Amino acid sequence: MQPANLLLLTVVLALVAYGLGYARSRSLAMPMGGIRHLKSLPFYYGARAALWCGIPALLVLAAWAAFEGKVIQILVIGSLPPEMIPTGEGAASLLVSKISNVASGALPPGFVEAPIVEAAERLKALREQSRLYMSALVISVAVLAGFLGWLRIRPRLNARVQVESILKWLFFACAALAVLTTAGIIFSVAFETIRFFEQVSFVEFFFGTTWSPQTALRADQVAAEGAFGMIPLFTGTLLISAIAMVVAVPVGLLSAIYLSEYASRRVRSTVKPLLEMLAGIPTVVYGFFAALTVAPFISDLAASLGIDASSQSALAAGGVMGIMIIPFVSSLSDDVINAVPQTLRDGSLALGATQSETMKKVIFPAALPGIMGGILLAVSRAIGETMIVVMAAGLAANLTANPLETVTTVTVQIVTLLTGDQEFDSAKTLAAFALGAMLFLATLVLNVVALKIVRKYREQYD
Known part of the structure; x- marks a missing residue:
């Protein structure tokens, strides 16, 4: 299942958990004489069940999506013959791009080596397995966490305080994510900029009046000094x-x-x-x-x-x-x-x-x-x-x-x-x-x- 469809399914499961939690709180309140005997309104019990269902599943989905590509890349490159395994990060990126093009059909298999074609087949198989395992894990976590949240609903449970506390930390996480994203952008750009200035002098970059970034790819290549x-x-x-x-x-x-x-x-x-x-x-x-x-x-x-x-x-x-x-x-x-x-x-x-x-x-x-x-x-x-x-x-x-x-x-x-x-x-x-x-x-x-x-x-x- 595609991550977008899985995200939509998680939202649907969270809504189902909300409805079940809302209904359970009202059913528990009926023998006691109505919802006035509940510690919180039924809305908060339903919201608590929805948060229990949605947040763990979304965290698992985000973590899987963040590390999936890197893990698959390591596995695919590791399946190549030793003499074809790249040594540098740039060469590895180009090799993975070529394998991805073969796997997607953008590059015909006849134009590349046989190990590249085998790696492309392995890449497609790993991606299919990853989506299958990801879907099973996310759905299982959502159902299990939602069931636990529904099962722990009690009339004396102060659901409002718990929901507000979870939302407070959720808002803090969103604000922190924005700050960390900005910091990540700054540090990533700064790191690559430092690498650039290791090859090109500050004086040439800041005071040069000619821009021609074509550099020589071979030692005998001319007219590409940059x-x-x-x-x-x-x-x-x-x-x-x-x-x-x-x-x-x-x-x-x-x-x-x-x-x-x-x-x-x-x-x-x-x-x-x-x-x-x-x-x-x-x-x-x-x-x-x-x-x-x-x-x-x-x-x-x-x-x-x-x-x-x-x-x-x-x-x-x-x-x-x-x-x-x-x-x-x-x-x-x-x-x-x-x-x-x-x-x-x-x-x-x-x-x-x-x-x-x-x-x-x-x-x-x-x-x-x-x-x-x-x-x-x-x-x-x-x-x-x-x-x-x-x-x-x-x-x-x-x-x-x-x-x-x-x-x-x-x-x-x-x-x-x-x-x-x-x-x-x-x-x-x-x-x-x-x-x-x-x-x-x-x-x-x-x-x-x-x-x-x-x-x-x-x-x-x-």
Whole structure:
């Protein structure tokens, strides 16, 4: 059984356990004169039985899913002849990928060695056995734990306290998981970044002006020395992000001012949902729009004016990205402006100020910290965009400030470096982690600055 189906089955069993626990608590209360003689409401007895059924089964399912792949990989590689067993981690990853491709049918068996074909058959058999054993174990744990929870229901049992205690620890586990996940991401990226800087110097990476990560695979290979200067990538990232913000900030901010202060209720109820619909459009659709409509229009317009312009340009990608970010800026700004107390508006208007003067001298200064924080968060969103840049700006790492030329960004290069089967011991692949670390630090600084601005200049109102 697939893990998703097994998860759904576990939820169903937990609901069954809830119903049985609820019914048992009411049946035990009937001879005593009703549910008022129970220590807790029947709902808590049912919830306790459901938690007893669901939590152990979900823990077993999560642990099995976490270690299944690694255990199967060790068993499959161990079944190979000694001379085919890889020594490095990168070689092992490539070998397992090849075996998986053969097992899935993506790679015909005739193109690989016989031991690889046998390993692929063993891989399929192990996966089937693993799913069978996992399904049996998870269902058994769910049924057994649910039965024990149902059996231990007593009228004097304080189920409410137990349920609240379990939920408290469950909420704590969720919060801890979020923190640990963030820490895991940081440490994994940092570890691979350190490995990258063991092969490439800090000076070349931080101050180099050429990005060409193709490295030699053989000692006699030429024209693949590799250049890992990140300046062209960050220049392209900043250029496209700046163009996007030039489009998004004025349009988003002015639309928020209009909808919150000047638009009628009918206009606001119509325009605001239409504006926020832009946030629901997939980025690949924006990429198609930029590549097929905006980029050719800019190229033809520049040619008619006698200006050289590439068919893929930073202006096309940044402009469409700005359109995509408009709802983000508008929604945040609208929420901040509406949070300004109505008493400030009334006081300004009572003193004789016009509505525009009230907006400029009272409401906007009061909402400025929140607006600036929202703009900085929008900048982080623009820096992390990938699909639009791939389709509209290209992949060339050019060190230029001309918005009509082809550029690329950090995120695009990360995707390019990690596409396909890669050797994780090479500087080319490890460069993606170094770029990711720098991008993480850049967005972290922007978020910290946004929080500092909001906290320092935030107005407190009664």
